[in-house]
Amino acid sequence: MPTRQDMIQQVNFNKVAFLISAFALKQLPDTGYPEIAFAGRSNVGKSSLINRLVGRTSLVKTSSKPGKTQSLNYFTIDDQLYLVDLPGYGFAKVSKQVQNQWLALINGYLENREPLKVVVVIIDIRHELKQLDRDLVDWLRYHDIACQLVYTKADKLPKNRQIKNAAALDAGLSITANDRIVFSAKTGQGLDALKQELTERAKIG
Template sequence: MAVNINNVNLEISAVEPKQYPRSNHPEIALVGRSNVGKSSLTNVLVNRKNYAHTSNQPGKTQTLNFYNVENKIYFVDIPGYGFARVSKMEREKWATMIETYLTQRNQLDGAINLIDGRHKPTQTDIQMKAFLEYYQIPTLIVATKMDKIKKSHWNKSKSLIKKTMGLNDDQLVLFSAKTRSGKDQIWNWIQQQSGVVMD
């Protein structure tokens, strides 16, 4: 079933718990390496062209960005891991901020872990999945940029991702921001996970 979004608002950019929204709306975290396509996924899910800012500069997102969707649920864009050209001290500060949110936020109902579908999952992708599993955070793996792979190679990519990350079919969605392929499956998972029903 197609989900139509009319209202979305970047409500808060937070770096510590006292800045988080004070609502009981369920939250879904978007995690993944820098430049993997978190902003593009957000834009497709909320039916906006350039609402979440996409950047060619990895590591641009340095805060937890809380997107209020239809006043029912928050998407929380988490700073990307890897690539960011920042100091070690800065990276450690980010790590603490991200870990605090993922491990202590009661409203968090699940995480969408984005990986680049064009390549074999990296060690950091595998570590992030293990981290989410350790803290028992329900996770959907979304392989992005699938429009850059020939459709005839999708099964091969899917098998490689599943094997490398130890996934079942229902834990993985192949996604393209360009063609919007996979959007409905992702929304179905979000609604099941959060208990939120979109009109």
């Protein structure tokens, strides 16, 4: 009998609805949909990326205040899969206690969530590789969790600078250009490539 993953066809990312904000692992939904999680440092543009992906302007609230996302926020996509918005890491303006609570929630989810197919790690292409980003990618690799790198805010740089900065990030993360997507929430650069990649990832059983 075909699995749900086998049956996934081209996904309509614009068919989206908010499902739940989970503040504890016991609140996570249990319907068997494949899940795609989104991770990034606070204020890296994660909310803007997700909004562009699903064709909305404010489905995921954007904020200049670090720590806006404090739960695992679930969205259903085309009745085929879930997008999961994780709290940002590098919470410079929240207490250590809150940091530890979020870390326990995120780690528990990432390590134990069977429907999780890939973690989209979002990195600002304008800057050199941050230790927090390298640590997350290394942690995911150590735990054998699939990872898709996305270098965002590409519209902030001219093309030649995009190429140079992306190559530097590739070297720092020990990947090739085929392992990441250069993206802009403003212009839509990389949008089709990201949709196709996530559709393929969701099929992996």
